[in-house]
Amino acid sequence: MAPPVIYKTPAAKLQAERAKRRRYHEKHRDAILARRRQLRKDRNTRRDDEDHSDDNNQESIDTLPDCIAMVKLAKDDFMQHIKSPQTFVVGVLAKYTKSIPDTPGLHGDREIPTCAMSSIEDFLHRASRGQDGILRLCGISDEWRAADQVCRCMRDTIAMVEDIYCVTLGDRDSGLAEAHFLGVLLYQNYKG
Structure with a gap:
């Protein structure tokens, strides 16, 4: 050898x-x-x-402009739906507090935060598909970072509503009132 x-x-x-x-x-x-x-x-x-x-008949995203357009449309629809994350969460909290009955021991309608979260998840799913396409086509770039900011805003909004939902599950409505009074809910400390 x-x-x-x-x-x-x-x-x-x-x-x-x-x-x-x-x-x-x-x-x-x-x-x-x-x-x-x-x-x-x-x-x-x-x-x-x-x-x-595929039951959703989702359109094909093969080019970078298609991916960017998908993220932009999801963002526009999202912003039209909620106006601003904090305003949206305050509205959800107001609807929930109005649904609390006067009788002690009962709780408000927990479907309100659940429906609010599911309404945003569609926008997040569409924006995430566009972000994944951008990542696949050109990697971590300025376009991907912009799409990531859009998705992060949507995830933050879902997290703020989920925070309210979790407090109502664990501590009942009195825990929600206490958390609101102390200012420890996520939407009260959100700097977006």
Whole structure:
């Protein structure tokens, strides 16, 4: 067995590695191409199955402008729906407090915060799809960071409503009143 070749420069080593890969590819070209064709065929079949099983008829996002447009539309719809995160959460809290009965021991309608969270999750899902497309197409970039800010605002809004919901579950309505009085609810400390 011959001793391994020791290269004097990194460029010579790189050139030797490229030559080795080229020789391997020339020798196994047919097998490599057959494998690629099979992978492409499997990927297309899987994509077709996903398209047929997709009940939402979600549009394809193959280009960066499509991804950016998806995030922008989700953001516009979100802002039209809530106006501002704190105002939206105050409105949810007001609806919940109006639903609290006068009889002690009963609690308000817990469906109010749940419905509020689910109404925002659709916007977040759409914006996240656009953000994932941006990440897939161009990695962490300025566009991805802008989309991340949009998604973060939506997640923060959901978290603020979820905070109210969790306080009502654990401490009942008296705990919610106490937390509001002490100023420890998330929306009271939100700096967005």
